[in-house]
Ligand SMILES: [Zn+2]
């Protein structure tokens with residue numbers, strides 16, 4: 681069984697061809713992608729179907745949605761489904777639009793107002809990525 685089929689079934693979803701392709705595409709990039717970026721890699725899948733697939737993956741907790749400072753939603757892989765989906769800081773390069781997950785930096789603990797409940801949270805920082813700042817992505821040290 682291919683890994684995406686198992687992931688989908690474990691999450692209680694039917695492993696349709698579309699869901700498997702979309703999940704594999706997001707997971708293989710390991711970084712949040714916009715709807716347009718996913719669509720450009722998956723020719724033959726119409727935009728509405730892609731939205732439906734992303735929605736079902738999000739509700740099953742397999743991806744989480746991050747709203748960029750540029751107003752564009754991105755879908756982030758959540759292969760391990762540990763803790764709260766999206767419980768890490770995201771970095772958005774405001775030059776090229778690339779977003780990355782800072783998975784080793786969990787979000788601060790937030791207490792809702794009395795009687796309230798937190799259903800969604802995100803923390804996006806903006807800046808310039810190594811490629812755009814010309815620093816390169818060499819080995820540390
Ligand atoms: Zn950049």
Ligand SMILES: [Zn+2]
Nearest residue numbers: 756766770781
């Ligand atoms: Zn993420």
